[in-house]
Each structure stands twice: as structure tokens, then as C-alpha cells.
Amino acid sequence: MKCFYYFKHKIRSKAPTSAPELSNPASNSDITGSNLPANSSCSTVSGRSINDLYEEKSRNLRVFSLPELRRATSDFNRLLKIGEGGFGSVYKGTIKPVDGTAEPVVVAIKKLNNDGYQGHKHWLAEVQVLSIVEHPNLVKLIGYCTLDGERGIQRLLVYEYMPNRSLDDHLFNLAYPALPWQKRLQIIYGAALGLAYLHEELEVQVIFRDFKTSNILLDEDFQPKLSDFGLSREGPTHGRTHVSTAVVGTHGYAAPDYIETGHLTARSDTWSFGVVLYEILTGRRSVERNHPRTERNLLDWVKQFPADSKRFGMIMDPRLENEYSLTAARRIAKLADSCLVKSAKDRPKMSLVAEQLKEIIQIPDNGSPNTETTDSVDNEAADFNDKKPKQNAASEQLKRRVAQLAKLSEHVDGKRKFLIMQRAKEI
Ligand SMILES: Nc1ncnc2c1ncn2[C@@H]1O[C@H](COP(=O)(O)OP(=O)(O)OP(=O)(O)O)[C@@H](O)[C@H]1O
Numbered sequence: 338m339k340c341f342y343y344f345k346h347k348i349r350s351k352a353p354t355s356a357p358e359l360s361n362p363a364s365n366s367d368i369t370g371s372n373l374p375a376n377s378s379c380s381t382v383s384g385r386s387i388n389d390l391y392e393e394k395s396r397n398l399r400v401f402s403l404p405e406l407r408r409a410t411s412d413f414n415r416l417l418k419i420g421e422g423g424f425g426s427v428y429k430g431t432i433k434p435v436d437g438t439a440e441p442v443v444v445a446i447k448k449l450n451n452d453g454y455q456g457h458k459h460w461l462a463e464v465q466v467l468s469i470v471e472h473p474n475l476v477k478l479i480g481y482c483t484l485d486g487e488r489g490i491q492r493l494l495v496y497e498y499m500p501n502r503s504l505d506d507h508l509f510n511l512a513y514p515a516l517p518w519q520k521r522l523q524i525i526y527g528a529a530l531g532l533a534y535l536h537e538e539l540e541v542q543v544i545f546r547d548f549k550t551s552n553i554l555l556d557e558d559f560q561p562k563l564s565d566f567g568l569s570r571e572g573p574t575h576g577r578t579h580v581s582t583a584v585v586g587t588h589g590y591a592a593p594d595y596i597e598t599g600h601l602t603a604r605s606d607t608w609s610f611g612v613v614l615y616e617i618l619t620g621r622r623s624v625e626r627n628h629p630r631t632e633r634n635l636l637d638w639v640k641q642f643p644a645d646s647k648r649f650g651m652i653m654d655p656r657l658e659n660e661y662s663l664t665a666a667r668r669i670a671k672l673a674d675s676c677l678v679k680s681a682k683d684r685p686k687m688s689l690v691a692e693q694l695k696e697i698i699q700i701p702d703n704g705s706p707n708t709e710t711t712d713s714v715d716n717e718a719a720d721f722n723d724k725k726p727k728q729n730a731a732s733e734q735l736k737r738r739v740a741q742l743a744k745l746s747e748h749v750d751g752k753r754k755f756l757i758m759q760r761a762k763e764i
């Protein structure tokens with residue numbers, strides 16, 4: 338069976354009314370996220386699945402032709418390329434509004450790699466999920482393009498354009514100014530609201546499965562929006578505790594229990610959220626290949642600096658230059674620890690995480706926290722190098738970190754995607 342057999346091209350006119358569908362109901366469950374047959378693949382009392390909801394809402398999406406998107410991007414000109422991920426390249430482009438009257442609209446166009454059925458699966462999952470969601474912290478899908486030709490399949494997605502790129506760029510790329518503390522908190526709070534909505538507020542539960550900094554895009558006001566729903570799946574149904582699935586995601590973010598068993602739950606996203614919380618505090622990636630061995634794995638490294646210890650301040654991102662509340666930072670670390678507990682069911686649900694973040698954001702930055710930061714960093718530096726004078730130790734430590742970061746930035750490239758693809762054990 339050819340990869341594109343699963344896709345039934347339904348476009349009969351240029352009007353943006355059609356939506357991709359699956360010719361084979363059995364393949365439905367594969368694509369929308371459950372291993373159950375399509376009509377039992379529903380996570381709600383209403384009994385409707387993502388696919389059912391999508392059938393209803395897909396009309397809101399615009400269907401583009403390939404020539405239209407070629408024109409929009411000057412034939413996918415590499416000067417207009419704004420990013421590249423594991424699934425394809427992203428271009429900045431301009432499209433005409435449907436009525437043709439208003440100004441052209443700036444959009445981001447993702448052209449998926451030609452990798453047959455896998456590519457189609459990711460594309461379809463993204464179209465289906467994004468057509469049924471509506472939330473200020475989720476990226477808006479404007480439309481799509483699909484073409485099954487002799488030279489293979491083409492799948493494209495057209496999104497609202499996010500001018501401030503991703504949180505990944507602002508946290509880890511030294512070409513960008515350091516992201517201030519309050520902005521970090523606002524961004525992560527918005528991201529928590531986005532996940533809580535997917536998990537708890539929709540008629541079906543959606544598990545995101547690839548939560549990480551590069552999938553948190555930032556609009557003109559630095560409001561975060563989650564993007565990349567190609568790996569998302571429908572949550573467990575009919576009182577089941579998990580979905581049994583192949584393991585996919587990104588190294589450094591995927592929950593260990595999920596990697597081990599293939600059992601996916603919304604709390605797998607909670608784990609990834611905990612990892613990102615530590616990235617926000619430290620300005621370090623979850624996996625840093627160029628760091629000394631003991632510091633390569635962020636979660637192992639931060640364990641040496643517990644949230645309640647005097648040493649805690651040592652993990653904080655030196656680019657913050659002490660402009661943060663240590664009290665708030667400790668609470669964030671504790672919240673992260675609760676997201677990172679071994680047993681998935683003991684991790685908090687995302688609405689609770691969001692609630693706690695809302696409280697933490699209100700802790701003022703000024704006053705005692707900065708003083709406390711300096712003291713604790715001093716103490717810690719003294720622990721590490723007791724031959725140095727106390728007050729110099731902290732700044733030495735910070736200087737070393739900044740130099741290390743500068744060195745690391747030379748190695749930063751956009752292709753850190755490691756897809757884990759293991760066959761999972763079935764229930
Ligand atoms: N809607 C958008 N508006 C503006 N820039 C975008 C948009 N979508 C993606 N980008 C840019 O393109 C980059 C690549 O995105 P993409 O999702 O393809 O890969 P990634 O997130 O870096 O990696 P992965 O494939 O592992 O998710 C993003 O980091 C972002 O900078």
C-alpha cells in the first residue's frame with residue numbers, strides 16, 4: 338500500500354470548504370491518536386472523538402494550492418526560511434485574504450519533508466487537532482495544502498506568523514538579549530494554560546507529546562503559543578488510565594515512564610513541563626552535550642542544588658544578573674520537582690500547575706530576594722572553592738558560566754531533534 342493511499346483528496350473546488358479525510362477507517366485510530374477503532378476513540382462522555390469534532394470544524398480552514406504557497410514564499414526562497422525542525426522547513430510568506438480586499442497577511446508556512454506516510458500522519462494530526470482548538474496560547478492554523486503527485490506527496494501547513502520566534506531562541510541563543518525574569522514567568526504561565534486547555538477543557542483530551550522550548554512560539558507581545566501538534570494524540574478513553582503507543586518525542590523532555598512502557602497520559606506532558614521549568618531557571622538545555630560530563634543532563638545536575646538549600650542560587654541563569662526573586666525561583670524549582678516525580682499519577686495536573694504559577698508571578702522581584710541570591714551564591718562558591726575570598730567566589734563562578742555559555746553558543750544549531758521511535762508494548 339502506498340503512503341498516500343490513506344489520504345483521500347477531497348478538494349473539488351477552490352472554495353475553502355474541504356478537509357482532508359481518511360479513506361480507511363482502520364487507519365483513523367492510528368492517526369488521530371488512539372489504537373482503538375475510530376468510533377470508539379473518544380475521550381469524553383459525549384462519545385465524540387477528535388475525528389468527529391474535526392469533521393464538524395474543518396470548514397474553518399482554508400485550502401491553499403501549491404502555486405499559491407509558492408507565490409507566497411517566492412518559490413520557497415531560502416532567504417525566507419525562518420526555521421527547520423525534525424519534520425520540515427518553515428518559511429515566512431504573505432497571502433491574500435480570502436475576500437481579496439484587505440492588506441496581504443504575513444504567515445508562516447511549514448513544508449513537511451517528503452517522508453511518505455509518517456509525514457502524512459504528522460500533518461494530519463496537526464490539521465485535525467488545530468482545527469478543533471481555540472485558545473490564546475495555541476498557535477492558529479490558517480489552512481493547509483496537500484498534493485499527491487507522481488513525484489510523491491506534498492503536505493504544507495499555513496499558520497499565523499509569530500514574530501518573536503520561539504522560547505528556545507530567547508533562552509539559549511546568545512544573539513538575543515537575555516529574557517528578563519518576569520517575561521520568563523509570563524511565558525511559562527501562558528504555556529501552562531495552553532496545556533491545561535488541551536488536557537482538561539476540550540470535549541476530547543489532547544496529549545501534546547512534544548512539549549519543549551522550541552515549540553513555544555512568541556507573538557509580538559511575547560505571549561506564548563504552543564505549536565507543533567504533529568505528535569499529539571487523543572487521551573485515554575472509557576475509563577482507561579493511558580494510551581498504549583509507540584514512543585515518540587524529543588530526548589531530554591520525554592517522561593521516563595513513557596519511554597520505558599509506551600504508556601502515554603496527560604502527565605507525560607506534565608513531566609516535559611517540569612523539564613522546561615528548569616530550563617527557564619537555569620538558561621541551560623535539558624541535554625547539553627558540550628558541558629562537562631556531570632553537567633550534561635540538566636535534571637541530574639540540578640539535583641545537587643535542592644530548592645531549599647543554600648546552594649540553590651548556583652543553578653540560576655547568570656544572564657539574569659541577579660534580577661529575579663529567589664523566593665519565586667525556589668517555588669518554581671519545587672513546582673518543577675513535583676512535575677518530575679517518578680510516578681506519573683502523582684504529578685500535578687496542568688490546571689494546578691498554572692494556578693501555582695499565577696501565584697508565583699505575583700511575588701515581587703525587588704527587595705530581599707536579590708540579597709538572598711548573592712548570599713547563597715557566595716556560600717555556594719565558598720563550598721566549591723574555599724581558597725578564594727568569599728565575595729569573589731560568586732562573581733568568578735558567574736564569569737565561568739558566562740564564558741561557558743558563550744562557548745556553547747558557537748555549537749548551537751537548530752537541529753537537536755531526536756525522535757525516539759520504539760515500538761511500544763501493547764496493553
Ligand atoms: N508560526 C510560526 N511563526 C514564526 N516562526 C515559526 C512558526 N512556526 C515555526 N517557526 C519557526 O520555525 C522554527 C522551526 O519550527 P519547527 O516546529 O519546524 O521545528 P522545531 O520546533 O525547532 O523542532 P521540532 O521539529 O523538533 O519540533 C521554530 O523554532 C520557529 O523559530
Ligand SMILES: [Mg+2]
Binds near residue numbers: 551564
Ligand atoms: Mg517545533
